[in-house]
Amino acid sequence: MSQKIRIKLKSYDHNLVDKSAEKIVKTVKSTGAVVSGPIPLPTKKRIFTVNRSPFVNKKAREQFQLCSFKRLMDIYSTTPKTIDSLMKLELPSGVEVEIKV
Secondary structure, eight states, X not given: OXXXXXXXXXXXXXXXHHHHHHHHHHHHHHHTOEEEEXXXXXXXXXXXXXXXXXXXXXXXXXXXXXXXXXXXXEEESOOHHHHHHHHHOOOOTTOXXXXXX
16 A cells, blocks of 8 residues: 555643554554654644633733644555554544544
């Protein structure tokens, strides 16, 4: 087959992204394919500012931050065994996986 597969992982918890990337690399290397990555992509931070009190203390505010972590992996020289092992792989529920062939 020898096609290139690109996998993008995205999550709000960096531990989940790292553990799932490690699982993918282990399974792909066990089938004999070549992996480049995981490459950390820039972290997106969304910051929300909210008033603490709706009426009296207008200057008192709270800030909340929501970070999304991403990793990118490329798999080269794939075999049908590699694709089967990737399909059977169980990843944590907080990780979004995007696969492009």
